[in-house]
Amino acid sequence: MAKRRDSFGAGVSEEDKKKVNKEGLKNALRIFRFVAPYKGTFIIGMFFLIFSNLTTMTFPLLIGEMTKVIEGKSKYQINEVTIFFFGVLIVQAVLSFFRIYTFSQVSEKAMRDVRKSLYSKIITLPVFFFEKRRVGELMSRITSDVTQLQDVLSVTLAEFFRQVFTLVGGIAFISYISWKLTLFMLGTFPFLVIAAMVFGKFIRKVSKKAQDELANTNVVVEETLQSINVVKAFTNEHLEINRYSLSLQKVVNNALKAATFRGGFVSFIIFALFGGIVGVVWFGAQLVASGDLILAELLTFIFYTAFIGGSVGGLGDIYAQLQKTIGASERITEILDEVSEINPDKSSEIFTPVKGNIIYENVAFTYPSRPDMQILKNVSLEVKSGEKIALVGYSGAGKSTIVQLLMRYYELNAGTIKIDGKNINAYDLTDLRKNIAVVPQEVMLFGGTIYENISYGKPDATEAEVFEAARKANALQFIDSFPEKFQTLVGERGVKLSGGQRQRIAIARAILKNPAILILDEATSALDSESEKLVQEALDGLMQNRTTIIIAHRLATIRNVDTIYVLRDGEVIETGSHDELLLLDDGIYSNLVKLQYETTSTEQVSVNSED
Ligand SMILES: Nc1ncnc2c1ncn2[C@@H]1O[C@H](COP(=O)(O)OP(=O)(O)OP(=O)(O)O)[C@@H](O)[C@H]1O
Numbered sequence: 001m002a003k004r005r006d007s008f009g010a011g012v013s014e015e016d017k018k019k020v021n022k023e024g025l026k027n028a029l030r031i032f033r034f035v036a037p038y039k040g041t042f043i044i045g046m047f048f049l050i051f052s053n054l055t056t057m058t059f060p061l062l063i064g065e066m067t068k069v070i071e072g073k074s075k076y077q078i079n080e081v082t083i084f085f086f087g088v089l090i091v092q093a094v095l096s097f098f099r100i101y102t103f104s105q106v107s108e109k110a111m112r113d114v115r116k117s118l119y120s121k122i123i124t125l126p127v128f129f130f131e132k133r134r135v136g137e138l139m140s141r142i143t144s145d146v147t148q149l150q151d152v153l154s155v156t157l158a159e160f161f162r163q164v165f166t167l168v169g170g171i172a173f174i175s176y177i178s179w180k181l182t183l184f185m186l187g188t189f190p191f192l193v194i195a196a197m198v199f200g201k202f203i204r205k206v207s208k209k210a211q212d213e214l215a216n217t218n219v220v221v222e223e224t225l226q227s228i229n230v231v232k233a234f235t236n237e238h239l240e241i242n243r244y245s246l247s248l249q250k251v252v253n254n255a256l257k258a259a260t261f262r263g264g265f266v267s268f269i270i271f272a273l274f275g276g277i278v279g280v281v282w283f284g285a286q287l288v289a290s291g292d293l294i295l296a297e298l299l300t301f302i303f304y305t306a307f308i309g310g311s312v313g314g315l316g317d318i319y320a321q322l323q324k325t326i327g328a329s330e331r332i333t334e335i336l337d338e339v340s341e342i343n344p345d346k347s348s349e350i351f352t353p354v355k356g357n358i359i360y361e362n363v364a365f366t367y368p369s370r371p372d373m374q375i376l377k378n379v380s381l382e383v384k385s386g387e388k389i390a391l392v393g394y395s396g397a398g399k400s401t402i403v404q405l406l407m408r409y410y411e412l413n414a415g416t417i418k419i420d421g422k423n424i425n426a427y428d429l430t431d432l433r434k435n436i437a438v439v440p441q442e443v444m445l446f447g448g449t450i451y452e453n454i455s456y457g458k459p460d461a462t463e464a465e466v467f468e469a470a471r472k473a474n475a476l477q478f479i480d481s482f483p484e485k486f487q488t489l490v491g492e493r494g495v496k497l498s499g500g501q502r503q504r505i506a507i508a509r510a511i512l513k514n515p516a517i518l519i520l521d522e523a524t525s526a527l528d529s530e531s532e533k534l535v536q537e538a539l540d541g542l543m544q545n546r547t548t549i550i551i552a553h554r555l556a557t558i559r560n561v562d563t564i565y566v567l568r569d570g571e572v573i574e575t576g577s578h579d580e581l582l583l584l585d586d587g588i589y590s591n592l593v594k595l596q597y598e599t600t601s602t603e604q605v606s607v608n609s610e611d
Contacts, residue, residue, distance in 0.1 A: 023330070028322075031149060031329040034110040034117075045102035049158050052095035053165045055088050057173070060307070062088065064300030071295060099158065107153035111146050117336060118142050124340035127409040131369045136222065141335060145328035156321045163311035163318065170308040177297050177304075184283045185305055188276040189312075195272070196316050199265040204320060206261055210254035217247040273309050280305055342429050354420050354435045356385040356516035356547030358406065363415035365405060365570075375401050376570040379415070383563075385516070388548040390558035392589060393567035399551045402567075403519045406549070407433055419517075437510035439539070441521040441551075443502035447491030450479055450505065454486075457509030465512060472541055473508035474534040475501070500531030507538045518543060520550045522557065555593050564589060 035042060062085050068074035069081055122129075122138055175182045224231050224240050231240055284301060287293040293301075358381075365376040376398050383389045391399040404410060406417060408424055417424045424432055437457070445453050454470055455461050461469075466486070470476050478501050482488040490497055490505075497505070510518065520539065536557065552558045559578045566574035566581070566589045574581055574589055581589040 025326065027333050028326050028329040030333055031114070034113045035106060035153065037113075038106045038109055041102050042106045045099055045106060045158075046161075048095050048099035048102060049161055050165070052092055052099055053162050053169075055092040055095065056162075057166065057169050057307075058088055060173075060300045060303035063303055064296040067296035067299050068294075073294065073296065100154075103154050103158060107150050110153060111150045114146050114149065114332065115142055118146070118332060121336055121338065121340060124342050125338055126341045127404075128368050129338060131367075138335075141331055145331055148324055148328040149332070152321060152325045156318055156325070159314060160318050163314045166307050166311040167315070170304045170311070174301050174304045174308075177301050178284075178287060178293050180292070181280065181284055181287060181298075181301055185276065185280050188272075188279065192269070192272050192276070193312065195268065196265075196313070199261070199268070200316055200320070203258060203261045203265060206254065206258040210251060210258050213247070213251040213254050217244065217251055220244045220247055269313065276309070277302060277305060350431070351434050352431055354516050356383075356435075357418075357420050358383045358517065358547060358549075359416075359418045359421075360402070361416045361418070363402075363405065363417060364413045365401060365410065366413055367401075368410065374413075374570060376405075379567075379570070379572055381563075381565050381572060381575075383547050383549060385547055386545050387563070388543060388550065388561040389563045389565060390550040390552040390561045391565050391567060392552050392555065392558070392592065397567040398570040399567060400521065401570075403438075403521070403549055403551065406517075406519070407436060407438075434513075435515045436517045436519060437513045437515045438519045439503065439506045439510050439521065439542075443499075443506040445490045445497065445502060445505065448489065449484075449487045450482075450490055451486040453490060453505055454508045454512065457512035458514075461512050466508075469508040469511040472511050472538065473504045474538040475504040475508050477534075478504075498531070500535050503535050504538055507535070507542055511542055516547060518546045518548045520548060522551060522553045555589075555596055 062081065065074060065076065065081050066078065066085075069076060069078045074081070119142060122142070171182070171186075174185070220240070220243055224244075231237060280302060281298075284293060284298040288295055288298055360379055360381045363376055363379040364374065366372075366374050379398075379402065381389065381402075391402060393399055405412060406424065408429060419427070419432070419435070446456065451466060454475075455466050457469070458465070467476075470479060470486075478497075479485055479488070520543075548561075550558055550561060552564075558564060562577065563575060564578060564581055565572050566587075568588065574584065574587055576584075581587055582593065584590055
């Protein structure tokens, strides 16, 4: 797995190629199971393909027949042959149309299924998977890798059969016309094939490098566009333009190098191919002179030879396509083989609400991506149903990790977490997560309307429920101030909401979800006091009668919680209510409180800034 990630964007290593050869075909064939439901259409397409190839193969024969007519050696009239020729053309045109249409039907539908399976798989994989992969990489699996497969189904496969058909059929025909000339013609072949293979391999290597360079330029664009505000704040536009130009220049250099070889190769092939044909004509002319062959046969022979030459060239391309396809299908099946944390095909409708008694017993945890660093050590804590606790501590102490474990984003190394006395691992994962709502630090809004964003908390909510949730979250006021109200578009292409407004949307989502357990990750950045008041009021409403875990950054907001757990380096070092903890001499909590109030008496400062 890690190996694949290392090789991403860094070109196909020799080791990868070996793998492609050994298991690749098997993998590529596995992808064909997506074609299985459409095999009827596929077989019909194959018929169209075979018959349209057959009609193409008659062209040289018909040209030969026309020449015979001209030479006076045919039993047909020129008009008869011409009409027949047109007939064949019409049949060919109709067959080609249906071939393309049926193959497209199969490939479009099969690729829709591949994409759907991939997306369903990706979205149901555990959080850990996403730490190993970059979003861009997953995007390219679902877009370009699938497109590569689609090309194979819609074009390459048809081409492959056409070329093989032309090659085999063509050689059979010309051997029938004149075996002597055929042997002469085939004599030039090995030379051409070896040259094409050697050149081809080299060209692929150089082109691959050009492609990798292009991928690097995309990284520059992606990075700068994502952090456009930083670029502008540092007025580094010119620096970035230069960086991009440099990167582009490398692409050009590599592409031109590849083009030199490609150009050389094409000139060589043209020379060799036409040289071969001239040779065939020369030898054929002697056969005609000696009476072994008639002119019409020579013409047919030459046409077939050109067909055969074209198909040999085409097969080289197809081989390169096949290699790419094997790579793409390997990367796709690799993801499809991962184990989902929930069944993507089953949307669980059964929901068992919990009461919300939470107990952590001696929990120890290390992130799988950083096995050498223990994040939580022996953490024990308890929240009774309906109670509120706060986790306090410097940045990096492990507060967020504690709640992520409750959601079962990761497996514990030791200890247990129980809800209502039952180990969280014993719950159905969907059921467990349905019982928990999170109001995150940074609220992420999806592109869409405010209404859609709120109803994300309960997709089947009625309009009245959504409005009521917005009202309880103190969000109605600002929503009503927009001309389009609930239908206002937000997210990347819509209205940009302020931090406080986004938080209220998140609160409304949680209100709609209405779970027994609430996780509140306080925003680190302080809101203005008006916004703060509205958000706090909404939160107070939301917290009522729910087991709440607050990841606290501003201590003023947690005075009234039942228990405060102070964490340092993944350990709970102080436990108690606000008043109890203040009494501790030289306690961390009391120091933090002092620090916050010393820093400013009016402003609230994030604990996190004190790392
Ligand atoms: N996905 C992850 N993979 C590896 N290490 C992680 C991951 N998430 C967090 N960590 C590390 O775990 C430690 C605890 O992080 P955590 O986010 O739980 O701290 P926190 O107390 O919530 O901090 P903050 O208040 O800044 O959010 C940190 O050292 C952090 O670097």
